[in-house]
Amino acid sequence: MNGRRRAPRVRLAALLVVLWATSGPGVVEGQNRRSDLVGSLRQLSGSRVTVSHAPEDSARASLFLAFLEGQAPLPGLPDSLPTRVSAYLAPTPESFRLLTGGRAPEWSGGVAIPGRNALVLPAYGGGLSRAGEAWRVLRHEWAHLGLHQYLGNLRIPRWFDEGYAEWAGGWDAGEAWRLRILLASGRAPPLDSLSFRWPSDATSAQAAYLLSATALEYLVSESGERGLELFLARWRDMGSFDGALRVTYGVTSGQLEEDWRRYVRRRYGWAYVASHSMVFWGLLALTLLLMVRIRGRHRRERMARLRADELPEDPAWWAEEGEADGNGGDRRGPGG
Numbered sequence: 001m002n003g004r005r006r007a008p009r010v011r012l013a014a015l016l017v018v019l020w021a022t023s024g025p026g027v028v029e030g031q032n033r034r035s036d037l038v039g040s041l042r043q044l045s046g047s048r049v050t051v052s053h054a055p056e057d058s059a060r061a062s063l064f065l066a067f068l069e070g071q072a073p074l075p076g077l078p079d080s081l082p083t084r085v086s087a088y089l090a091p092t093p094e095s096f097r098l099l100t101g102g103r104a105p106e107w108s109g110g111v112a113i114p115g116r117n118a119l120v121l122p123a124y125g126g127g128l129s130r131a132g133e134a135w136r137v138l139r140h141e142w143a144h145l146g147l148h149q150y151l152g153n154l155r156i157p158r159w160f161d162e163g164y165a166e167w168a169g170g171w172d173a174g175e176a177w178r179l180r181i182l183l184a185s186g187r188a189p190p191l192d193s194l195s196f197r198w199p200s201d202a203t204s205a206q207a208a209y210l211l212s213a214t215a216l217e218y219l220v221s222e223s224g225e226r227g228l229e230l231f232l233a234r235w236r237d238m239g240s241f242d243g244a245l246r247v248t249y250g251v252t253s254g255q256l257e258e259d260w261r262r263y264v265r266r267r268y269g270w271a272y273v274a275s276h277s278m279v280f281w282g283l284l285a286l287t288l289l290l291m292v293r294i295r296g297r298h299r300r301e302r303m304a305r306l307r308a309d310e311l312p313e314d315p316a317w318w319a320e321e322g323e324a325d326g327n328g329g330d331r332r333g334p335g336g
Contacts (some may be wrong), residue, residue: 034098041088048083054091057123061089064121067138074146074168075220076228082145086116089123096122105205109133112141112165114148140169151236160241163212167220171213215256218263222249 041052044061046069053061064087073079090096096104099120100111110121119141121134143165147156220228227248235244242253251259 037095037098038088049085049087051087051089053089053123057089057091060123064089064138067135068119068142071139071142074143075225076232077146077150082117082142082149084117085119085142085145087119088121090120091123093122093124096120096124109137110141112144114145117145117149119145136170140165143168147232150232154236154239154241157241159208159212159215162209163214163216166209166213167216171209214264214268215260218260219249221263 038052040054042055042058042061044051044053044058044065046065049065049068051061051065051068053064068085068087074081088099090099099118100108100113104111104120110119112119119138121138121141144161147161147164216228219231223230231244231248234247235241238244238247245251245253245256249256
C-alpha cells in the first residue's frame, strides 16, 4: 500500500529531473549555440530534402542532395517517405556535437534525429565519396527517418529500428558470419536486450547491428517484402508491435527470437563461412606453393655446396704417387 502511495512521487521526481535536464542553463545555452550555428549555414533545397552546409562544403552538399533525392523507395514503406527532411553537413567535430546534442558516439558516421526529422553527417575528415562508407551511412539514417515518419509516435523496439535501417541501408551480409562465433560462444545478446541498451563501443555495436539486420532478413525470408509491408501497416493501425507480429507472422516476440536464432545458425553456420572463405584458402594455397618453391631452391643450393666440397673420384694425389713409382700404374700391396 505504501509502495503505491509513493509511486506518484517517484514519477513526479523523474518528471522534474527530465524537465530540469531539458530546460537547465546548460541545455538552453547549447540550444542557442546550435541555433546560431544553423543560422550561419547555407541551404540547398530539393523536393524532399533541405541541406544546410558551410560555404566551403557547397560541392559536397550538392552530392549529398542528389544522393538523397535519388533514393530508391524503402522496403515496406510508401514511396514518398521520408519527406521534409532537414540534412546537415557538420563542418567541424564541435558543430557535429552541437547538431547531434552531444549524444552520438565518437565512431558514429552519421546520426538520424527522428524528433526533428533531421540527418547529420560529418563533412570533415575523409569527406564524401561514392565509393566510401558515407553513402551507406546516409541510406541507413534515411531509413530511420522513413520508418519513424510512417509509424508516427509508436514506440519502436531498438533492435527493430536499427535492424530495419541496417538491412534497408544495404548492409554487408558477408560480415554476418561473425554472428556464428557469437552464438556458439554464448556472447550474442537476446533481441529484447537491444531494446533497452544499445552498446556504446564500436565493436559491440557492430555485432548488435548484425544481430538486428539478420532478424529483419529472417522476417523477409519468411514472407517477402510484401509481408513486411503488411506487418508495418498493421503495426501502425493496431498500435501494437506484438499484435501485428502475431497477426502477420503467427508468432510472439519470444517465438520470433527462437526462430531467428535457428535461422542464423543455419544461414550463417560453418559451411557458409567456408564457402565465403575462398579468397582466404586461395591465398593460403599460394603461400604454401611459394614456401615449397623457396624450400626446394634452398635444398638445391645446399646440395651444390656439399658436392663442391666432396673429394673427386680420381684425386690428383693418386696420379702423383703412381708417377713416383715409375710405372704409371696403381700402387698395389704385396701379392697385388
